[in-house]
Amino acid sequence: MSELHPFDAAIALKPLAEGEAQGHTSPAYANFIGPYGGITAAQAIQAVLRDPRLLGEPIALTVNYAAALADGPFVARTRPARTNRSTQHWIVELLQGEETVVTATVMTAARRETWSGHEAGMPDVPRPADVPRTPRQGVAWLNRYDMRFLTGFVPRKWEGQGDAESLTRLWLRDEPLRPLDFASLTAMADTFFPRIWLRRAKQTPVGTVTMTVYFHADGAQLAATGTQYLLAQARGQGFRNGYFDHAGQLWNEQGDLLATTHQVVYFKE
Template identity: 70%
Template sequence: MTTQHVFDEAIALQPQGDGAFAGHTSPAYANMIGPFGGITAAQVLNAVLLHPDRLGEPVAMTVNFAGPVADGPFTIRPRAARTNRSTQHWTVELLQGDELLVTATVFTAARRETWKGHETQMPQVPRPQDTPVTPRHGVEWLQRYEMRFLEGPIPSKWDGTVRDDSLTRLWVRDQPPRPLDYASLTGLADVFFPRIWLRRAKFVPIGTVSMTVYYHADAAHLAAAGTGHLLIQAQGQGFGGGYFDHAGQLWDEQGTLLATTHQVVYYKE
């Protein structure tokens, strides 16, 4: 008997007669309040991936967290806003009852063979096999990922120490290991803890407002990554007025740039 991976259970959606999908939050990906944002983003993307009218593969997605998702059932409504010869633009909404909680745009396209050359290169770091697993404590979703921190772990003391930067770098993969695809890559793009915590070593309330992922690899490249680790890094850019942003990159073990990501996060003093 084959047991379904906990990630696949969490993103499972049931098609409804009106083009919408029904889903349910997963206790395995619980955060301090509501679900881990990365799993919500993966659920939203999965609604597009499962849609019978989808054209091509994901190239970009932006998810806006308009309100907190409560534990329980939800409905996702994807709509192809425009379809061209080789590109497609989607709008997606996640609702609980009549309350709109998440909005998103997804851009898909039929990829073509072209010249390519990434300027963002993977840094030279110890291999995952030479990097010890970092113990994970706290909220449930952290147990769903194997993390091997190289730089910038979550502060061990909340003493207000101010760092010059907020760079975090680590090897990570699903736990238990799972073959990489667009949905799991989306979740992995959100495993970074808030940059404000690292920059100031102060545990302040936060909430992601908007998350964007740009997918630089096609499905074949993701399949080739298999169950291997990804090297991921993120660094804050601007802090102030109650908001900060960060930019992040994700590479496979061979150094292929798979995705880049940006987030805007609210924080409270």
Template identity: 65%
Template sequence: MTLHVFDQAIALQPLGDGRFTGNTSPAYANMVGPFGGVTAATALSAVLQHPDLLGEPVALTVNYAAALADGPFEVIARAARSNRSTQHWVVEIVQSGETVLTGTALTAARRDTWSVDELAAPDMPTPDAVGKPNMAAPVEWVKRYDIRITEGAIPTAWDGGGDASRTTLWMRDEPARPLDFCSLAAMADVFYPRVWLRRATRVPAGTVSMTVYFHAGSAQLAAAGAGWLKGQAQAQAFRNGFFDQTAQVWNEAGHLLATTHQVVYFKG
């Protein structure tokens, strides 16, 4: 059976002692290095494959110290502390002897408690009503997703006339793939830079740090299957060359699966 292109991209070979080797995938190439979402998913995959793993992901933070070059790399995952029901991880990606990513993860043994979604999913036309994928694919990784924007599309005129930063969209892997923690972590990063929409000016921009909070456990992700996800992203402040971006991901039924917050560098 042929692995899905996403699984090929995040595939790791264990070396023992929490060390793994991987290789960048041309299918997820970005303007410089690979798509940040797939790199974050790779870091998480090392944690999930570690023999000392306790529970399931609750939070993941990755800091992009440098862009990965095309080729092999090494991932190091270490359980910094294990408690009775939680575990704290330190992750690093190294290439050619230099650190290109640092990160942390929190895993935990989830238990049934009182639960509620405070933030409701936005009202959106159905994916069929939106039609074919409508996010331009100037880089290869965009082709790996079916993205149908319902509000806040990439500007068609770079005239400096932007006045809002919110985007809402439908998304899923292309070809479709059952949802899991790694693919959800990657899709938390599919939103194009908010500065492009707010300024209607296409300036260089790149994520420096991203945190994903997983509100759903593996059973709820499995129930989502290969179905559509709703996404929403918005910035809160642009200042001194950086902006922050918050985003939320719901399943098709409107249950909140993950929230994410990232800091993005921009030029100009």
């Protein structure tokens, strides 16, 4: 019997009742404090993906981090708030004890073939094989990805002299290799370091408050992408009164736009 991939082990959910399953935080995806937010988002969408009432595939996910998850078990509760002929709207909660720690909404749909195109074109960058692998960092979740930064890595020196802009571009893929799907794409959408660290080069305490992912690819396109690298890009937009946001995009190596993402982050002076 082959060993379960660390990502699949992290998002595994044990059914308890209709619309309810039990999961567990994963030390393989630990962050500085609590779990990596991307794995929490992946657990939330996985709760919908495994629900037998699911209609179609994910179109949009919004995750609100109400509190930090403590290491240990949690319960995922899912409820289809409305089901139409081709769309479905889900409400998700992750609870520890009787406390809600995460809320989420997921929209799914049965896609149909139409005219397609996108204006968010992939930038002209070196191929992954031509970019040195970025050395691994300290926290566990970073070791779950092969990252190859093109620009916008964390500051080498924390001296309060940041960059004029917060653009990051990197190639990344799961490590060990794992075929791409909606859950892993969700997790990858949160791999960006806080934009304020780049702008200020100051170790500012931060925490993601809410994250949205829009899925432009269907399951077949994700399966065709397989284990290849994704180009991930993010740029900050507004920084004010303790909060900032960033917008990001993820493409496969063929230049197909797979997902876009938006995130709001709390910061403390």
